[in-house]
Amino acid sequence: MTASTPARSAASTGTRAESIPAIERMSGRDWASWLELFAAAEALTAGHTQIARIARAALPDSVQNPDWWAQAVAIAFEQHSGLRVPGQGSDGLFRVSASRTLPLDRDAAIAAWVAAHGAAAQQLDHAVLNPRQSRTDKRSFWRFDLENGGRVEVSATPKGDDKVTLAVSHDGLPTGEAIEGWRAHWKALLAQL
Template identity: 60%
Template sequence: MSTTPSANQTRPESVPGIERATGRSWADWVEIFEAQGARELPHSKIAIIARAAVPDTVKNPDWWAQGIAIAYEQHTGLRVPGQSSTGSFRVSASRTLFGDRDALITAWAAAADPLTEHLGYAAGEPRRSRTEKRTFWRRDIEGAGRVEVAASVKPGDNANDSGTKIIVAVSQDGLPDGDNIEEWRAHWKSLLATLT
């Protein structure tokens, strides 16, 4: 897939969310960026422009600033959906389940560890680790980057009779191009679907 700049490639679902959260139209956001020469700037500087323009009333303003900067970069063709600021591509998928984060990573490992390849790419040795807040499973995929699965308690969740809500998030970084992003997403979603 070419990364040559082309007209508006912003994910269609991004713009309405940005407009609702910030109370500013997308045309206004584009005008803010254009007035400061953002087309010629790296992502970090574009994010600074966005952060300065995010209203103080917005919850998680740093997160929104990153998303707005990425949407602008997609809008101008500086990057295409799925492309990181380094030029490589990434894909993610997640699922929320009731349970225990360690048990869910063990269930993931039971499904994923036996696989010697993913979509035809050789899989390296799986690795597991744990921090106070998250349990991880990681694996390198030859020619297709690195995949990380993290299980953590859903923010603000209180345990109930069904258990604790756990977010199991898969992220794959380092894809060489964006040609197969949706195929990778479907692959990871199919593995997530095996978790119970």
């Protein structure tokens, strides 16, 4: 890609279209200018860490959470240029998530998940391995591995006085084709609570 190459549309490249306007608003730089910056820095041959560094150096000093935004810009560029597709991490594996707000506290939400689904020996034909529960000052967790299927984290995060967001994050999917099937599965399990 060169500065004279027209920018491809987000829809044609797999870039999440909603991320581009947010990046433009945050940075005060239009997407075509970002693409020119990355082309000049030869970012197509750089790894994710270097692409994020290029983005971070180009952010205005006034940006709040500049490291987070640098990651967002780097991911959008990688998606735009075909280095990764939506849902794919920098390690080449894929991730999916689903969430639901419940009228419970965080420990009760995890207890509800465990009561409903914790004894399951399999999830979509993958054996559940090493289930474990943990807690931090801010969240409660139920985690497990899936044989040949990645890692799953169920987290409960307080949302106000009497609600919690119960989120399922599934990392380590080998292909993007599996994302929507797993998303539907996790949403169905959350809907049962």
